[in-house]
Amino acid sequence: MLxxxxxxxxxxxxxxxxxxxxxLRMDPFGVLVLGVVTAIGGGTIRDxxxxxxxxxxxRDPTDLVVAMVTCCVTIMVVRHPRRLPKWILPxxxxxxxxxxxxxxxxxxxxxxxxxxxxICMGVITGVGGGIIRDILAREIPMILRTEVYATACIxxxxxxxxxxxxxxxxxxxxxxxxxxxxxxxxxAAIRWHLKLPTFELDSSSQDSKQR
Amino acid sequence: MLxxxxxxxxxxxxxxxxxxxxxLRMDPFGVLVLGVVTAIGGGTIRDxxxxxxxxxxxRDPTDLVVAMVTCCVTIMVVRHPRRLPKWILPxxxxxxxxxxxxxxxxxxxxxxxxxxxxICMGVITGVGGGIIRDILAREIPMILRTEVYATACIxxxxxxxxxxxxxxxxxxxxxxxxxxxxxxxxxAAIRWHLKLPTFELDSSSQDSKQR
Amino acid sequence: MLxxxxxxxxxxxxxxxxxxxxxLRMDPFGVLVLGVVTAIGGGTIRDxxxxxxxxxxxRDPTDLVVAMVTCCVTIMVVRHPRRLPKWILPxxxxxxxxxxxxxxxxxxxxxxxxxxxxICMGVITGVGGGIIRDILAREIPMILRTEVYATACIxxxxxxxxxxxxxxxxxxxxxxxxxxxxxxxxxAAIRWHLKLPTFELDSSSQDSKQR
Numbered sequence: 001m002l003x004x005x006x007x008x009x010x011x012x013x014x015x016x017x018x019x020x021x022x023x024l025r026m027d028p029f030g031v032l033v034l035g036v037v038t039a040i041g042g043g044t045i046r047d048x049x050x051x052x053x054x055x056x057x058x059r060d061p062t063d064l065v066v067a068m069v070t071c072c073v074t075i076m077v078v079r080h081p082r083r084l085p086k087w088i089l090p091x092x093x094x095x096x097x098x099x100x101x102x103x104x105x106x107x108x109x110x111x112x113x114x115x116x117x118x119i120c121m122g123v124i125t126g127v128g129g130g131i132i133r134d135i136l137a138r139e140i141p142m143i144l145r146t147e148v149y150a151t152a153c154i155x156x157x158x159x160x161x162x163x164x165x166x167x168x169x170x171x172x173x174x175x176x177x178x179x180x181x182x183x184x185x186x187x188a189a190i191r192w193h194l195k196l197p198t199f200e201l202d203s204s205s206q207d208s209k210q211r
Numbered sequence: 212m213l214x215x216x217x218x219x220x221x222x223x224x225x226x227x228x229x230x231x232x233x234x235l236r237m238d239p240f241g242v243l244v245l246g247v248v249t250a251i252g253g254g255t256i257r258d259x260x261x262x263x264x265x266x267x268x269x270r271d272p273t274d275l276v277v278a279m280v281t282c283c284v285t286i287m288v289v290r291h292p293r294r295l296p297k298w299i300l301p302x303x304x305x306x307x308x309x310x311x312x313x314x315x316x317x318x319x320x321x322x323x324x325x326x327x328x329x330i331c332m333g334v335i336t337g338v339g340g341g342i343i344r345d346i347l348a349r350e351i352p353m354i355l356r357t358e359v360y361a362t363a364c365i366x367x368x369x370x371x372x373x374x375x376x377x378x379x380x381x382x383x384x385x386x387x388x389x390x391x392x393x394x395x396x397x398x399a400a401i402r403w404h405l406k407l408p409t410f411e412l413d414s415s416s417q418d419s420k421q422r
Numbered sequence: 423m424l425x426x427x428x429x430x431x432x433x434x435x436x437x438x439x440x441x442x443x444x445x446l447r448m449d450p451f452g453v454l455v456l457g458v459v460t461a462i463g464g465g466t467i468r469d470x471x472x473x474x475x476x477x478x479x480x481r482d483p484t485d486l487v488v489a490m491v492t493c494c495v496t497i498m499v500v501r502h503p504r505r506l507p508k509w510i511l512p513x514x515x516x517x518x519x520x521x522x523x524x525x526x527x528x529x530x531x532x533x534x535x536x537x538x539x540x541i542c543m544g545v546i547t548g549v550g551g552g553i554i555r556d557i558l559a560r561e562i563p564m565i566l567r568t569e570v571y572a573t574a575c576i577x578x579x580x581x582x583x584x585x586x587x588x589x590x591x592x593x594x595x596x597x598x599x600x601x602x603x604x605x606x607x608x609x610a611a612i613r614w615h616l617k618l619p620t621f622e623l624d625s626s627s628q629d630s631k632q633r
Contacts, residue, residue, distance in 0.1 A: 025621075026566050029618070033566055064542065116276065150244050199236075199239050199242045328479065356449060359451075365454075409448060412501065
């Protein structure tokens with residue numbers, strides 16, 4: 001079950017990379033690179049920081065293959081994303097995100113970290129790929145800006161880590177609880193366009209930055 | 212002493228991330244992510260390149276906690292950065308920078324690298340977080356452009372590495388010397404607006420780039 | 423021979439970083455940082471993902487020294503890149519690229535990875551530095567967009583990996599074959615301005631992204 005959710009998450013993230021690339025007049029192989037980086041970037045940063053052996057796709061290239069195939073299919077099939085129902089991609093993305101956060105927290109605990117670091121690893125796994133995608137496309141990462149995206153990851157990670165670390169709930173049950181919270185918050189945010197109030201400083205902040 | 216300087220440096224870098232985020236209309240949790248990445252990003256890249264165990268904040272989350280608490284406090288307290296005396300943030304930043312460079316050089320020597328690599332690790336530790344911050348905010352990293360920022364790091368790193376490696380000065384004394392040089396150059400640059408002449412090619416450089 | 427090609431590739435990539443920096447009014451030490459990152463960035467990401475000891479320039483700083491010296495010489499010597507024959511830099515860059523892809527694939531096989539991961543490592547090694555360079559200069563990475571750049575890396579990597587893994591050709595012969603393919607495709611693309619048709623979605627793709 002988790003395995004298929006992981007495959008689904010990887011595929012959805014790859015699609016989101018390809019769709020963004022579609023706005024940038026890229027070479028098809030450039031599109032492939034952008035899609036694959038979006039799908040596996042977050043987990044790669046997590047594995048580099050944990051330093052617990054090679055990156056996950058080096059040890060087991062399943063996710064790499066899934067990302068590549070998804071990119072190729074998307075490049076060949078999708079021409080008119082307008083015709084997809086609008087809610088499909090965000091909902092799939094929310095599923096992928098919640099799975100990735102859960103996997104990140106779980107892998108961190110397996111490496112013996114404490115709960116705070118585990119939550120960070122969950123957030124990195126969930127948002128890392130999308131941030132790299134937006135950097136490559138020269139956009140301010142949307143993930144940091146809107147629709148309680150980082151918020152959902154952090155909340156789900158806290159629930160997962162607390163359940164496992166404080167209450168001794170089994171690894172898999174804790175993961176399901178955390179994933180449920182991330183998913184619920186994201187779906188609610190998509191459905192009702194929830195936003196947290198933005199943090200904004202008065203315009204003089206520019207003066208005070210000074211570096 | 213070094214411990215508290217490290218905490219101070221981490222806090223100042225986190226504040227600089229939050230202040231930049233304040234211009235970008237981010238979600239509060241997005242601000243938290245940006246602030247934390249600014250504070251610990253440089254050291255993380257250093258640890259990944261040295262490959263000497265997990266990143267420093269995975270082994271000991273003190274700096275992570277410091278960065279998070281600083282971000283939360285800054286988000287809640289700071290509304291009008293204009294009212295801070297203008298020199299405070301740059302001076303604190305210079306202190307943090309010199310500490311980070313010193314720690315980076317020191318950790319590299321502990322890993323058994325030569326002086327050249329150690330200087331690079333000092334520069335990475337010092338400027339890495341700020342560069343990631345500026346990339347996420349879609350600015351050309353100021354660190355590479357102005358106010359002898361990279362210059363100060365390189366000079367301090369050279370003094371530190373030379374003192375330790377060539378003259379056999381004790382690890383801690385060499386670090387203090389290097390940190391003093393970095394700090395002095397940055398403070399002088401802030402006080403008298405020192406700049407190196409910029410390197411600029413004639414406008415046809417664009418033609419010759421060709422890739 | 424391979425050693426000198428590696429040195430040449432490193433030097434050319436460093437020059438391309440310095441030339442780009444020349445458009446950005448950077449501090450000379452900022453230029454040095456940008457040039458060095460361009461030259462060694464791709465291999466560093468590869469080594470972090472393989473997690474097979476410290477980054478290559480930590481173990482043996484030769485490439486680091488080459489990159490630094492090249493940057494310094496370029497900064498001092500080049501003022502009017504217009505006067506260089508237009509084809510020189512792209513051709514040198516194509517040589518460097520093909521060497522880097524070959525080295526990346528080879529190092530991955532030495533770490534015991536399968537062919538798919540090895541091809542990815544070749545692509546990362548070849549294009550990583552240039553992508554970081556363009557991100558720092560706030561450009562959409564040209565490598566993903568034009569002139570069959572990613573395409574050449576992928577094709578060369580596939581030939582190299584297939585020759586070595588499927589047909590049991592010796593490591594060095596397979597590398598030469600792969601490098602030849604990458605180089606030939608890039609040179610042909612430069613000579614005849616080859617481009618693949620760009621992948622582009624209709625303008626509504628923006629609506630469907632939704633994150």
